[in-house]
Amino acid sequence: MREDAKTPARHAQRMARKQAIMQARIAAAQKEQGLLLVLTGPGKGKSSSGFGMAARALGHGMKVGVVQFIKGRIPTGEAAFFSNLPGVTYHIMGEGYTWDTQDRERDVAMATAAWEQAAAMLRDPRYDLVLLDELNIALRYDYLDHDQVYDDLLQRPPMQHVVVTGRYAPQPLIELADTVTEMKVVKHAFADQGVKAQKGIEL
């Protein structure tokens, strides 16, 4: 059971706070503000979209933080590219979850340690954009305390953008978000035909 479902009062309180923030934002109309973007769904392009937004932000001279909550295989291309760029702070969570070995305690510990890195960025107004890659997977399996995550997101500096990627974005996160895009698979010609992931495109 999800943390958020366990605490309806806390959820209501968070939604009220969110509504107040939304109303202030709408009243501010033409003002700039930090956005929370969620990229979810089964289609390809969620993480790459997040990294593209990070690149765009860097192009504007903005400071970017990345925390990669990995699914299993170690991401290579984006880490190689972004992790040594000036203006980027980059954390990769441990060594992936224990899908095979099923050591839940270890998975929770790893995800929690990664969230501590994320939370530090979400408290630091020097970060203009924070990319939380595959966070949704950590939430999906309740490796993180949902309420803590949502509260940290809500309490971030007002001008800070956050991009969250991963399948299965939980409903409370969608409610908190400003913009949500779902990636749909229209066609994936080789998904069932044994063609391996292509370096540079998929890894």
Place this chain on the structure above:
Amino acid sequence: MREDAKTPARHAQRMARKQAIMQARIAAAQKEQGLLLVLTGPGKGKSSSGFGMAARALGHGMKVGVVQFIKGRIPTGEAAFFSNLPGVTYHIMGEGYTWDTQDRERDVAMATAAWEQAAAMLRDPRYDLVLLDELNIALRYDYLDHDQVYDDLLQRPPMQHVVVTGRYAPQPLIELADTVTEMKVVKHAFADQGVKAQKGIEL
């Protein structure tokens, strides 16, 4: 009327050729091969996903070509970031289409000149990945000869990846593609509320 609809024989020929390529690819199973990816639909994240894939490819030491078929406003962040990186060749099409002034001849000329840059990359096996950003818009308005575009894509070097972005991907392009993702808008809180595009996230 689309070029492709005008020439059913050519379309059938192209599909037969595509089918032969597909069969060879499937037979090759675990072999690597150049993929054609299409990112379309109304949701946010199409171009940024293409640029994220470009970043990932650069992270693998691959050579990347970008042609930006712009919609109107001049893209800034990604051009600033990518255009001077080693390993990247970057072309931006003219000054945007004449949506207001409706000078179709000029739009066709601009798009055609941009396609010539793209076609040169699609003939050059040194490019590991070619990003054709917002190409779908140029096709949508028939600013380009569809058959020429599809033929140039099909005849590219076998290991070359191509990423095409933009709303309204035409059906023949979807048929040619290996992977197609449609970005759906689940939520866009401020789309109708006068909040301006956010530097670093949207421009």
